[in-house]
Amino acid sequence: MKTVVPRAVLLLLALTLGACATARPSLPRREVAALRYNVTYTREPTRGLDVEIVLLPSSPRDFLFREPERVDAVWAWREDGSARSLRVHDGAVHVPSGTRFVRYRYPLESPSKGGHRSFFSGVGEEDAWHVAGKAYLLRPRTVSPDLRVEFTVSGTDALLPWRADDAGVYHLRGEDLVDSGFHGFGGRRCEARVGASVLEVALLGHFTHLTDAEVCAWLAQAAREVGTVRKTFPHPRITVRVVPVPAEDSPALFGMVQWSSPPSISILVGQDATAASFTSDWVALHEMLHLAHPTLMPRVAWLTEGLATYYTEVARARSGRQTAQSAWKELTEGFARGRSAAGSRTMAEVVAHEGNWLGVYWTGALFALHLDVELRRVTHGQRRLDDVLELLATRGPTSSLAGFGAAVDAVAGQPLFDALLAHQLSVPAFSDLGSLLDRLGVQIDPGGVKLQAAPESALREAVDGGRPSDDAG
Structure with missing residues (x-):
């Protein structure tokens, strides 16, 4: 069973549902797990995942399906073998005291609500299936920092985000159940x-x-x-x-x-x-x-998506997979789509509504271009936006908008970020695109894009021509 997923719908979904990255150390083996998940891939009566959660007296009792859709009830088993069915209410399950095992079946082949949902809830064919961890895993409603988890998979070869030990056991922290990533079974x-x-x-x-x-x-x-x-x-x-x-x-x-x-x-x-x-x-x-780039908390979708969108074209030019002219053609055409979606609104008004994904992605990409050009200009070509990402990587996996701005200023050697951002947010989105392209020597012709000499064309060539040697500057 396969599902065709409209690209525009999924791009919107990506923007709406994107989570924040958190890097965590691996679980020391000496720590005792408070929960154990045993996941078994089964083929009868249809393909699905049989999940068993082994509880200790100290284990949490309130659990949650983050995206309830395919599981209506779970079974609570006591040590004496007696069992009772527990209904799932708005994704929540309360496990009674004395429960030793919680068991349920997650059907991979169950009809989904269709379209983009199947990307998370289960899409595949024969014995090759894709599902998001948050779709099928019942996890504690509240995850304490010291929660330790063991996790096993049987019945098929699985590709999970984590590494198992030699015995096939994944040693996780509770946060891994919250940010559980994508899982693959079979294939x-x-x-x-x-x-x-x-x-x-x-x-x-x-x-x-x-x-x-x-x-x-x-x-x-x-x-x-x-x-x-x-x-x-x-x-x-x-x-x-x-x-x-x-x-x-x-x-x-x-x-x-x-x-x-x-x-x-x-x-x-x-x-x-x-x-x-x-x-x-x-x-x-x-x-x-x-x-x-680091995780920004609180999430700043226009900046993270803008960085990735901008660098998608720049990196393909730097690697030689596309010409510089093609890269600027892709960028200017994207800016044109973003401007059409933004209308007369300011950047602040555009990025306030994440559902307007064209506006969000491309206003962010234009800001990244502005930032890269300004960094190169004020440092006389010695520093660039790439250096901001390198600096942030030394400061940890997460940051904030203010932390990102501080890194920009540190690379620039002077205050830069706040003034540039305040200006861009306050004016109509893309209103100064024309003047920026003129300075860079990017001319939009009816037949495409022409690159020519201009006051800052050397900066443009540095942007799309790749990284200077590490000795520069």
Whole structure:
């Protein structure tokens, strides 16, 4: 069973449902788990996940399905073998005292509400399935910082965000149940490597024209392009699930990163895609570029999506996968779509409504361009937006808008961020795009884009031409 997912709907979903990244240390083995999850993949009567939660007297009693949809009741078993059914009310379950096991079945093949929901609740074919952890896992309503969890999977080969020990047990913290990422069951496996980092890949279905090696080569290319923005790939290990869906010779249709620890990425790809079609793909790179910036808390979607959108075109030019002219054509066409969506509203008004994803993504991308150009200008080409991301990486996996601004000012060597942001927020979105492009020497012609000499064309060439050597500046 496969589901075709409209790209526009899923892009909106990505913006609306994106979570905040949190990197956590692994669980020391000496600590005693208060919960144990035993997940079994089963094929009868239909494919599904049988979940058993083993409780201790100290275990939580109030549990929650974050996205209740397919489980109406769970069974509470006592040590003496007696059991009672517990109804799920608005996703919540209270487990009575004396319960030793909580058991339920999550049907992967159950009819979903359709469309984008299946990307989270279960999409696949035969014995290859994709599902979000938050869709099928019943987790404690309140997760204390000291909650320790053991987790096992049987019945099939699974690709989860975490690493298991030699006995096949995942040692988790409670937060891993909250930010549980994407999970893959069955399918095939390959690895993509970039530098010292590894991308563990699950291929959850069949392609008509692609080999597994070609899929992994495509992901490796995207990971290498992240290296045009960051000095090294941001994580030593991530997991990626690739799900074929009906589409004629289309590369990636949609992707999303979930901020499990480490992050997990899932991508829908047209089942009839070819290796050649990946040349024009931007989705895999876009999702991996989200790993290049810190989590912003509270969430600032216009900035994080804007950074990834801006760098998607810049990185493809720096790597040589597209020409500089093509990169600026993609950027200016995106800005035009964003301007159309924004109308006469200010940037502040546009980004206040995340449902206007075209406006949010592209006002953010334009701000990233402004920021990159200004950093290069005030430092005489010695510093750039890339350096801000490198500096933030040394300060930890999370930041705030104020922390991001402080890093910009530190790289600039002078106050820069607040004034630039205040100005951009207060004026009609994209109102100064024309003057910026003129200074950079980007001329929009009826036939496309022409790059020419201009007062700041050297800055433009530095933006799309790649990273200066580490000795510069």
